[in-house]
Amino acid sequence: MPEGNELHRFAEQQGEKFSGHQVKVDAPNGRFEEGAALLTGRKLLAVDAFGKHLFYNFGRDRQLHVHLGLFGRFRDGAMPHPEPKGALRLRISDEQHWIELRGPTACEVLNDTKRDELLARIGPDPLREDAKPAAVIARIQRSKSSIGLLLMDQSVIGGIGNIYRAELLFRAGLSPFQTGASVEKKRLNKLWRDAKALMLAGMKDRRIVTTDPKDRPHSTGRARSGEAHYAYHRTGKPCFRCGTAIKSAPMAGRTLYWCPQCQAGLP
DNA sequence: GTGGGATGGGCAA
């Protein structure tokens, strides 16, 4: 389900609940028993998000790494635990709160070295205050692969998913198919700033809204469902800016959405 | 009721 905005929010919320607390960790469906045994009873020092990855620092060279992938989900609530239901990979709890994790791509204990190796493969994340766009821009500018692919490559830029990819390209007026090298530096700088702003808003609102009110059929108030995105998941529907039917096509196994008029590409 | 797709990514080939 989540792109970077959601992951950062999870890190923030879960960190507020558990940081500095001794926690109980268990694995009701048995698929994380050994890992849970390494962590349970320890103090959770901090929860951090990098791109779409979460790290739970248990100190003494033990880091819980979680990646939700396409299927992973969290639930949370106040103690006591609800009855475990379904394939429940992981629970973390203290006396007050619990969280549950299902269906993640990754749920594993890493040492600090392994964690650092993993972090080294994640590009700058617009939601991290210390992230600098220079490396992202340089990498895109010397690449012959398409800007649509590059934005989804987590080693180029961290935290962008299929929604932000589609919407950032629309807002920048870029064709997903043009090469990274063909995009001017100025426009890439702007794209980074836009990513940062949209993702921050998405984190606060717990919802990805990329349309400007003036472009929405109902221009006042909160974006209605179906009006939150320009291109994403709007195949065949009229573009909010020009009325042209939104197109979609697979790109590297994911569905790409774009407006052939507003994102015509290079002249 | 059910079948396919989905806001990912690693890996083999």
Add this chain to the structure above:
DNA sequence: TGCCCCTCCCACA
């Protein structure tokens, strides 16, 4: 490039 992982939800019957 395609397959696997393995969960939820929605459109469609």
